[in-house]
Amino acid sequence: MEEIFFIQEVVPALLRGLLVSIQLIIPSAVAGLVIGIGVGGLRVYGQRWVAGLADGYVAIFRGFPLVVQLFIWYFGLPHIGIYLTPFAASVIGFSLCSGAYHSEYVRGAFLSIRRGQFHAAQALGFSRFGMIRSIVLPQALRLALPGCGNEIIYLIKYSSLAYMITCIELTGEGKIIASNTFKYMEIFLIIGAAYLILTSVAGSLLHRLEKRFRLPGFEHCSR
DSSP, X not given: OHHHHIIIIIHHHHHHHHHHHHHHHHHHHHHHHHHHHHHHHHHHHSOHHHHHHHHHHHXXXXXXXXXXXXXXXXXXXXXXXXXXXXXXXXXXXXXXXXXXXXXXXXXXXXXXXXXXXXXXXXXXXXXXXXHIIIXXXXXXXXXXXXHHHHHHHHHHHHGGGGGGGTOOOHHHHHHHHHHHHOOHHHHHHHHHHHHHHHHHHHHHHHHHHHHHHOOTTGGGOOO
């Protein structure tokens, strides 16, 4: 009977939750990376007041606990007339929080580019924007990739917080099943294994991406 219950009830519920988790992770990872690149660039190359605003964004979203941010997006915004679905609130919360951390890696990568390349680009007639887009950004992204990859791994794991605002993903489905069956150990071991597989696959893909875009000796260049 337990095997039938597991096959008919537990597996479909966890697979349903896993699908929701993946649907949360992919757009949040992409949006977070885009936000991080933009904010990181503004912190280094923006005007002082723009850089100050970008620094403020990073301080807020790195300083507030993620679960508090999710509560604000889902439970707080209705008080000012803005209503988000649990899924939308989760994606917005994950994207903005992830973007703040990505921006730190991107900012460090921008600052690591040798200043001589700026002078060479200016001598060749590049505009400031063209220099950043065509010369600085491709190098910076290569340098930032390991750190940004780690942030994506973290995102996979902290996507489990979505159930706190009633977005029933993998952890939420597992909690419902465990509460009904009292099989907490078995269910959460399966959930932990699922996250381990997700992070392992993502880590392998990111490692291959790093190797694909690595420039021999580039990581050791000094300013």
